Amino acid sequence: MFVIRLYNTFGRKIEDFNVENNTVRMYVCGPTVYDYVHIGHGRTFVAFDAISRYLKLRGFNVIRVQNITDIDDKIINKSKETGKSWEEIVDDYSRDYIDNLNALKVKIDLHPRVSNHINEIIDFIQKLIDKGNAYIAPSGSVYFDVDTYSKYGELSNTKKEEWNQGEEFIKEKRHAYDFALWKSKKPGEPFWKSPWGEGRPGWHIECSTMSTRYLGESFDIHGGGMDLIFPHHENERAQSESYTGKLWVRYWMHVAFLTIKKTKMSKSLGNIIPLKDAIRSYGPSVLRYWFLSSHYRSQVDFNEDSLEQSKASLNRLKDAMSIIRNILSEGPKSYSTDEDIKIQKNIVSEIEKFHESMSDDFDTANALSHIHNIASIIFSKLENTRDFMGASIAFDAFRQFNEVFGVMDEEFSLAYDRLSKIIDSIVEIRNELRAKKMYDLSDEIRSILENNGIKILDSKEKSTWRFQ
Incomplete structure (x- = not known):
């Protein structure tokens, strides 16, 4: 079987995939639950689900953690805008997130929430202070001193003059590019007690703490959308490797942007499509098929024509499965002809190419083309020859395809x-x-x-x- 190779954002190169004890530990950044998850989120969730499914198909054990950020500035601002409590907002949008995952058949092993890990976050921050990587400001806020981590900027390939954290400039920071680990309490905001005063965690420290808590001080895959490379993942890496003193993540993977009419989604443009609306319009299987019909590192544009094409293509595969099922119901013939054997070999060849594509940085787009090649063989030849063995091989090919793509569950x-x-x-x-x-x-x-x-x-x- 083919060696699995993947693109590592750190170093920007294709590498052989190697793990210890045949177990893959994967952490993917989940949503900040202040609004409905959108189709861009959906693409990321499905992409990593397919990666996880393929690794399992290849015999790996996969432990997959995807967090819920339920403490954040955006949640607090939403509370102020709507008059609802932050807990109510978190509950409503967390439910939307989980419902969408279930509809899309995305399987997560652990879903840690920030609010359940405050004590661990405080302990993590305290160790960074003790090691000299973080400092307590007069306000009671705690900041990570970026200059104490010599490898900062390597993941995102950014230079020092590009280290703007997107945060308000605060004079109490040692450097403008230092980032908050703990934010001191402000009026009307949720807060917890800490050794430095009442407050709440910063965004970046949350993922470092939870991933390390469940996957260990070093793990295999850390992923998310491409927009998270800087500053979120850069900051996670800095504080985590400062904390552990060792390599934190072996492979960094990021999913490309999804656009609407060639334009990035944004609230100001009013072009954000909630994931639940897309599922309602096209169905979860068609949406999964469409997400996976492009390579996860390729930017894709959402439009109705492409979704309709995905629906037609998926139906074509279902038509092929109908023929397979019909041939299998007839039972085996006494022998296979030379033509039957040739067809069988062609189908096996396409299965091998499916695995070759999936092993090449999880290229679902190319892998899908080989499944459609099998469908073409079914329509053009197998439907006429009615070869039981050929149909059996094709059935198993579709089974393996569905274990990764998850778009034909009812057939199996x-x-x-x-x-x-x-x-x-x-x-x-x-x-x-x-x-x-x-x-x-x-x-x-x-x-x-x-x-x-x-x-x-x-x-x-x-x-x-x-x-x-």
Whole structure:
């Protein structure tokens, strides 16, 4: 099997993927829950879900942590704007986030929340103070002294004059580019007690603390959107490696931007599409398919035409599965012809190319093309030869594809298997009605099935079906 290679943001190069004890420890930055998650978030979540799924398909154990940031300036500002408590805002938008993940079949092992880890954050900050990497300001705020970490800027490839943290300039900082680990209490804000006074954690220290808490002082993959490279991930790396004194993350991975009509999403432009709306419009499987039809490091543009194309392409794969299922129901032949063996080898070759693509920096776009090549073989050849072995190999190819892409679960579930037998019987009755030229009744059955999400595929031989 192919060696897995991936693009490491640190160093900006493709590297062989190696882990200890066959276990992959992965941390992906989750949302700050002050608003509905949008389709850009959805792309990141699905991309890392597919990466995790493929690693599992290849036999790795994967421990995946994705946090919920429920303490932040944006949440506090939302509370002031709406008059709702920060807890109410956090609960509402956390529920939206989890509901969307469940709809998209994104599987997370641990979902730590910042508010449940305040004591660990305080301990982390205190150790940085003790080691001389952080200092307490007169206000009671605590800042990380960037100059104490000699490798700052290496992850994001930024120079010192570019280290603007995007924070308000505060005179009590030693350097303008130092960043807050602990923010002293302000009127009307949530706060917790600490050795330096009442306040709350800064954004960057939260992820460092939680990832280290659950994955250890060194782990394998840290990911998120490309917009997090600086300052968030740069700051995480600085404070974490200062804390541990060792390499913190082996592979840094980042998902490219998603645009709307070639423009970055922003509230000021009013072009943000909530993820729940996209799921409602296109369905979770079509949306997952569309997210994964591009390489995770390629910028993609959201538009209705591309979603409709994804829907049609996914239906094409479902049509191919319908043919596979029909051939398998006929049972094996006594032997395979030379033509059958040639077709089998072609399908196996495409499966190998699927794995070759996925092993090459998780190239889902190219991998998907090889699954469609298998579908073309099914339509052009296997449907005519009716070779049981070829259909079995194609079925397993689609199974492996779905374990990564997660867009055809119903085709492989036990419930589907039971339901398919019932639908097979109904379709067979309809075939008999058509043979007897009882078209009114056969059309009525077709209408009933299609109204219930079952697409009939008529042919000269006999009809098959698939879910719409």
